[in-house]
Amino acid sequence: MIAAFFERLNDAQGINFSVFYDEFDRARFLTGLWTTIYISIVSILASLLLGLIGVWFAGSRSRIVRLLVRAYVQLFRNTPPLVQLSFFYFAVGGLLPTISDGHGGQTPILSGTAWAIVALSLFAGAFNVEIFRAGIEAVPSTMIEAAESLGYTRLRLYREIVIPLAFRICLPALNNNLVNLVKTTTLAYAIGVPELLYAASQIWSETLNIREMMNLLLVTYVLLVAVLVWIMGRWERAMRIPGYSW
Amino acid sequence: MKTSVTDLPVLKPFRAKPIAPTRLGVRTLLSAGVFAAIAMLFAASLALAQANTPAGRDDALTILLRWAPLIFQGFLFNVTISFLSMALGTVVGTLIGVAQVSLIGAVRKIAWAITQFFRNAPWLVLLFYAMFLLPFEFRVAGFTLTFPAWAKAVIGLALPVAANISEIIRGGIKSIPSAQWESAEALAFNRHQTMWMIILPQAVKRMIPPWMNLYAILTMATTTISIVGIQDGLTVTRAALIAESRPELLIPMYLLLLLLFFAYCYPIARATLALERRYHLKG
Numbered sequence: 001m002i003a004a005f006f007e008r009l010n011d012a013q014g015i016n017f018s019v020f021y022d023e024f025d026r027a028r029f030l031t032g033l034w035t036t037i038y039i040s041i042v043s044i045l046a047s048l049l050l051g052l053i054g055v056w057f058a059g060s061r062s063r064i065v066r067l068l069v070r071a072y073v074q075l076f077r078n079t080p081p082l083v084q085l086s087f088f089y090f091a092v093g094g095l096l097p098t099i100s101d102g103h104g105g106q107t108p109i110l111s112g113t114a115w116a117i118v119a120l121s122l123f124a125g126a127f128n129v130e131i132f133r134a135g136i137e138a139v140p141s142t143m144i145e146a147a148e149s150l151g152y153t154r155l156r157l158y159r160e161i162v163i164p165l166a167f168r169i170c171l172p173a174l175n176n177n178l179v180n181l182v183k184t185t186t187l188a189y190a191i192g193v194p195e196l197l198y199a200a201s202q203i204w205s206e207t208l209n210i211r212e213m214m215n216l217l218l219v220t221y222v223l224l225v226a227v228l229v230w231i232m233g234r235w236e237r238a239m240r241i242p243g244y245s246w
Numbered sequence: 247m248k249t250s251v252t253d254l255p256v257l258k259p260f261r262a263k264p265i266a267p268t269r270l271g272v273r274t275l276l277s278a279g280v281f282a283a284i285a286m287l288f289a290a291s292l293a294l295a296q297a298n299t300p301a302g303r304d305d306a307l308t309i310l311l312r313w314a315p316l317i318f319q320g321f322l323f324n325v326t327i328s329f330l331s332m333a334l335g336t337v338v339g340t341l342i343g344v345a346q347v348s349l350i351g352a353v354r355k356i357a358w359a360i361t362q363f364f365r366n367a368p369w370l371v372l373l374f375y376a377m378f379l380l381p382f383e384f385r386v387a388g389f390t391l392t393f394p395a396w397a398k399a400v401i402g403l404a405l406p407v408a409a410n411i412s413e414i415i416r417g418g419i420k421s422i423p424s425a426q427w428e429s430a431e432a433l434a435f436n437r438h439q440t441m442w443m444i445i446l447p448q449a450v451k452r453m454i455p456p457w458m459n460l461y462a463i464l465t466m467a468t469t470t471i472s473i474v475g476i477q478d479g480l481t482v483t484r485a486a487l488i489a490e491s492r493p494e495l496l497i498p499m500y501l502l503l504l505l506l507f508f509a510y511c512y513p514i515a516r517a518t519l520a521l522e523r524r525y526h527l528k529g
Contacts (some may be wrong), residue, residue: 217374218375
């Protein structure tokens, strides 16, 4: 019924939302949507892990290690993500050896999608390090002292006291960063990853419905972000500790 | 005239103190450690490329120096685009931001919806939007105004900037304690006067750090114009790599571009932090 409506809309008004009635275009669009979601989820998880590792090393006793973490964070925060992505895909990816694909051809070890995930995770991870650090600094020092006096080791102190509290403090900032990460996945277009923007551009270059696809694309991204914000909001509420105003 | 001297603290002669020196010094801006670490990474990649130079060909450093002026020019183009988009985005964003605190409900809601929509859409999609859907020429009263690609790119980048500025303005105005509004009302200021003479002068100070932060983000986002076919620093770098077709140059060349952006954006980020600390409200 929906398909029939959009087909009629195209015939009568010339407003061509081919995605809703054309099987092939719909499949491409949905594949793109799935790729975007897939890149987003994997990058979100990897960047959270990177943030945790980074903040652990940022508290290291060695000055060199601390400097390296700072250099990583500052480099990735203050350079364009698109250049980072190009650097990884064209420079690093181009220099890595290729492997045989079994049909007589050679394929790179890591696909464009994989490089997009690597670059985006490193980019968002740099922000996460700073966000986690701010959160950890905001944990009341009395909590840490109390745990220390109870004989907690550094690892247990972090795992059981600092991280759970710090995590709740940084959720709003984290929220922003993850939304930003989802928006940044569009940059993967530049290295030919078949994500949502890429799929849409393929459709509009064949069907010549730029205006419709653009609007659909914008709405889809705004909806994607809205879903993420809603999930994070629920999570924030679920993790709230009564007595703490966060 | 003799100034009266008293022990009473409240009556001590007033002397305007110079603004406390901030940590905006060169040392903070350059933060030698991080710069050194990143420059070392670049030097190491260059040395590696130098060592891998095929016999009888130009060495890596020569090629890099040959292309560096062009890449730098491309980078300056990015900076120019960032200035223009920031200017346009600030003007439009201010208008939407002020509309977001309007007393008229409908205006407030529309401004809020516009802000949220453009804030949550990816920058690249908005850039495509402007590139493809804006006409390449306008006919105004018989005159034909051509609309070059870079101008469309400026508009495309200004869209998300305006939405973010709108939020900065709203946040800045909302951060002023309501007592300021109330005392202004008690002193018979009208809303217009209160806004322009009392609220905005205080709020502007607090808007400067996020504004600078946004500028740094915008500067980095200007590289996306290379995707839509405008010759910026990234395009030039890629062209240089294709022209030379020397794989060992890939890493140093991209790192050079990264370093250019870093050298520009990092001091802005440091200054933002310093200003944030300086304008931080106590309590």
